[in-house]
Amino acid sequence: MRAFHDLRLQGMLVGLAECLVFLSYQHSDGRFHWFLHFFVGAGAALSLLALHTYLTGHRTKLLLLWMFLGHMLAMLPDILFGLADVPHQPWMDIFLLHISAHFLPGRNWSWYALFLLSLASYFAALAVTDLAPTGPAGGISAPSETAKGTPRAR
């Protein structure tokens, strides 16, 4: 698991997994749904991580994995639809608004904007953490001494 803390390795594995998921959607002419649930799931993960980082000062080392898990949660009804022959039903909104999310005005462009907003909030939380008098441990994009858990010199 520790090896997975390497952002490049994480990026390769998650990137590969996302490519496979995208191809499965593409195969059934469903690119729209891949983008939709990616923006919703990854955006939700980023928002929660931003909140977590801001409140605790700790950065996750599994950023991309959390985004991927968010995406998987958002698309779970599609997995049930494709693999278990379960049609969509209104209660499936418990999976990050899987049903209602389709009907947001502006469709995927609106979710894209919200995704970017959540990404900005996450980066803002990281920046606030960087500025804190006693810097927290970890971090995926901070300098190496921060990643090792040593408070950074100001």
Place this chain on the structure above:
Amino acid sequence: MVPIRRYIVTWCVIAVGFGTLLAISEYYRNPLNDPDPAQQRTGMLLAPRAERAPTITDVHELGRRRVILFARSLKDQYLFHDLADQADLAEAAEVIVVTVDGSQPIITNGISAFRADADGELARAFGMAEPIDRGAPIGYVILDSEGYIRYRTLDPLFMHHGRELRMMVGATP
């Protein structure tokens, strides 16, 4: 130095990257698709007893589910990529095929009736959406055994989506 600039640059790269991918995806949409992608292949049945289906003369047999398949032309074509889908669908529901030119597929077994719909009146009566290219819709409507519309979608690739179609028919009472 706080790496704020690094965050901004990363954010911009991600924004441009996903924006470009999304724009390409939108640009290369199938012109036979629904202009509103959210309305296509929702995978969710419509509410029961909400919308009565128009009558199709001499094939309006109550008590059995019906699938009305809309295509532009089926001349020299198979209805489904996998012929087993046609057999399975015919077993689960009454199958009615509507084409613009009145053509029939190569294999007609299991199909209850054919209708020509040159002026699109039948497609409009069933509430089929107009595709991006503004031509005749390609897709299907599923009616429950009481004659109400329970599912309606454009699907220019329905001939490859037999499993999905059977699933939606199976979920229809």
